Amino acid sequence: MILQIIAVAGGLGLIIAALGLVVMRGLRRRSIGVMLAVVAVVTVTATLAGVVAITMEMIIDGRPKNIVLTVVTIGGLVGLGVALINARRVVMASRRLVEALDQVSPSGRFQPPDGPLPAELETISRALEQAYERLRLGREREQALESARRELVAWVSHDLRTPLAGMRAMAEALEDGVADDPDTVKRYHTQIRVEVDRLSSMVDDLFELSRIHAGTLRLSRNKVGLGDLVADALAGVEPLARAKRVRLSGEADAVLPVNADAGELSRAVRNLVVNAIRHTPADGTVSVRAVARGNVATVSVLDCCGGIPEDDLPRVFDVAFRGEAARTPGPDGGAGLGLAIARGIVEAHEGEIGVMNEGPGCRFEIRLPLSA
Ligand SMILES: Nc1ncnc2c1ncn2[C@@H]1O[C@H](COP(=O)(O)OP(=O)(O)OP(=O)(O)O)[C@@H](O)[C@H]1O
Ligand SMILES: [Mg+2]
Structure with a gap:
C-alpha cells in the first residue's frame, strides 16, 4: 500500500518537476520573481496531483475525499499567494536598486535605496556603494594629479625659461665681446655654470618624480x-x-x-x-x-x-x-x-x-x- 502511494506520488511529482524545469529553462533570463512563482506552482501542483491520484486510488468515500481535496487546494492557494507576494517584493527591491543606480550623481556618489532589501540585494548594494566610492576617490585623485601636473609644467617651463634667457644674454655678451673686462667675463662664466647646475638638478628631480609617479622607481634595498x-x-x-x-x-x-x-x-x-x-x-x-x-x-x-x-x-x-x-x-x-x-x-x-x-x-x- 505505502509503496503504491510512493510510486504514484513520486511518479507524478517527477513528471511535473521535469515540466517545471523545462519551463524554468525557458525563463532563465527572467526575473527572480517569475522563477520563484514557477517553483511555487510546481510545488503546489505536485502535491495536489499526488493527493488527487492517491485519494482516487484509495476509494475513500465522498466526505473525507472532498475534505482532503479542499484542504490541500486551500493550502496550495495560500502557498501560491505567499510566493507571489514574495516574488513581487524581490522584484520591487531590485527595481529600487536599479533606480538608485540610475540616480548616481555626476560626482559618482551612490545613494543606496531607502528601506530594507533582501540580504543578497543588500550585499550587492553595499558592494556597489563601496565600488562607487573607490571610483570617486580614484577620479578625484586623478583630477588633483592632473591639475598638479599642469601647474608643474607651467611653473617648470617658466623656471627653465627665465634662467635660460639670462644665460643666453650672458653667452651673447661673451660671444660679441661686449663683456670683455676680465672680472665680468669671469663672473658670467661662473653664473652660467651655477645656472647650468641648477637646471640640471631640476631636470634630474623631474625625472625622479616622473619615475615615482609612473611606479618605475626601482629600489635596490x-x-x-x-x-x-x-x-x-x-x-x-x-x-x-x-x-x-x-x-x-x-x-x-x-x-x-x-x-x-x-x-x-x-x-x-x-x-x-x-x-x-x-x-x-x-x-x-x-x-x-x-x-x-x-x-x-x-x-x-x-x-x-x-x-x-x-x-x-x-x-x-x-x-x-x-x-x-x-x-x-x-x-x-x-x-x-x-x-x-x-x-x-x-x-x-x-x-x-x-x-x-x-x-x-x-x-x-x-x-x-x-x-x-
Ligand atoms: N623646512 C621648511 N621650512 C619652511 N618651509 C618649508 C620647509 N620645507 C618646505 N617648505 C615649504 O614647502 C615648499 C615645498 O618644498 P619643496 O622642497 O617641495 O620645494 P622647494 O624647496 O620650493 O623646491 P625644490 O625642493 O624643488 O628645490 C617650499 O617652497 C616651502 O614653502
Ligand atoms: Mg626643497
Missing part, C-alpha cells in the same frame, strides 16, 4: 644603518649650511637597521635638510635626529623657519607646491619638487612622512619600519 645614512646626508649639506651660517646638529641612535635603498633614502633626507637650511635664518640651528621608537625608525629635521602657515601645512608635499617666498625664481628658489620626491621615496619604502610646526620652526619627520 639592503640592510642599511639609518644613523650612518643621516650622517652622510649631513656631511653632504655641510657646505650649504656654512655658506648660510646655519648651525647643523646631528644625533643618531647607534644601530638603526632599515631595509632601504641607501641612495634614494639619503636623497629624501637631504631634501628635508636642504629645505630646513634654506628656510632657517643665519645663526639659526637645524637639528637632525635619528632614533628608534618601538619597531619604527624615525628621522626628524627641526629648523628655525618661524613656522609654516597652517593652510600650507597639508600642501607642502604636493607636486609643485611652493610657499609664497619660494615662488620667485632666484638662486634659492626651488621648483617645489623636493618634498614630493621625498614623500614618493619614503612611501616606496612603506614609510610615512609628515610635518608639524614646533618650537622656533617646523619639524619634518620620516618614519620607517626597523628591519629585524
Whole structure:
C-alpha cells in the first residue's frame, strides 16, 4: 500500500518537476520573481496531483475525499499567494536598486535605496556603494594629479625659461665681446655654470618624480644603518649650511637597521635638510635626529623657519607646491619638487612622512619600519 502511494506520488511529482524545469529553462533570463512563482506552482501542483491520484486510488468515500481535496487546494492557494507576494517584493527591491543606480550623481556618489532589501540585494548594494566610492576617490585623485601636473609644467617651463634667457644674454655678451673686462667675463662664466647646475638638478628631480609617479622607481634595498645614512646626508649639506651660517646638529641612535635603498633614502633626507637650511635664518640651528621608537625608525629635521602657515601645512608635499617666498625664481628658489620626491621615496619604502610646526620652526619627520 505505502509503496503504491510512493510510486504514484513520486511518479507524478517527477513528471511535473521535469515540466517545471523545462519551463524554468525557458525563463532563465527572467526575473527572480517569475522563477520563484514557477517553483511555487510546481510545488503546489505536485502535491495536489499526488493527493488527487492517491485519494482516487484509495476509494475513500465522498466526505473525507472532498475534505482532503479542499484542504490541500486551500493550502496550495495560500502557498501560491505567499510566493507571489514574495516574488513581487524581490522584484520591487531590485527595481529600487536599479533606480538608485540610475540616480548616481555626476560626482559618482551612490545613494543606496531607502528601506530594507533582501540580504543578497543588500550585499550587492553595499558592494556597489563601496565600488562607487573607490571610483570617486580614484577620479578625484586623478583630477588633483592632473591639475598638479599642469601647474608643474607651467611653473617648470617658466623656471627653465627665465634662467635660460639670462644665460643666453650672458653667452651673447661673451660671444660679441661686449663683456670683455676680465672680472665680468669671469663672473658670467661662473653664473652660467651655477645656472647650468641648477637646471640640471631640476631636470634630474623631474625625472625622479616622473619615475615615482609612473611606479618605475626601482629600489635596490639592503640592510642599511639609518644613523650612518643621516650622517652622510649631513656631511653632504655641510657646505650649504656654512655658506648660510646655519648651525647643523646631528644625533643618531647607534644601530638603526632599515631595509632601504641607501641612495634614494639619503636623497629624501637631504631634501628635508636642504629645505630646513634654506628656510632657517643665519645663526639659526637645524637639528637632525635619528632614533628608534618601538619597531619604527624615525628621522626628524627641526629648523628655525618661524613656522609654516597652517593652510600650507597639508600642501607642502604636493607636486609643485611652493610657499609664497619660494615662488620667485632666484638662486634659492626651488621648483617645489623636493618634498614630493621625498614623500614618493619614503612611501616606496612603506614609510610615512609628515610635518608639524614646533618650537622656533617646523619639524619634518620620516618614519620607517626597523628591519629585524
Ligand atoms: N623646512 C621648511 N621650512 C619652511 N618651509 C618649508 C620647509 N620645507 C618646505 N617648505 C615649504 O614647502 C615648499 C615645498 O618644498 P619643496 O622642497 O617641495 O620645494 P622647494 O624647496 O620650493 O623646491 P625644490 O625642493 O624643488 O628645490 C617650499 O617652497 C616651502 O614653502
Ligand atoms: Mg626643497
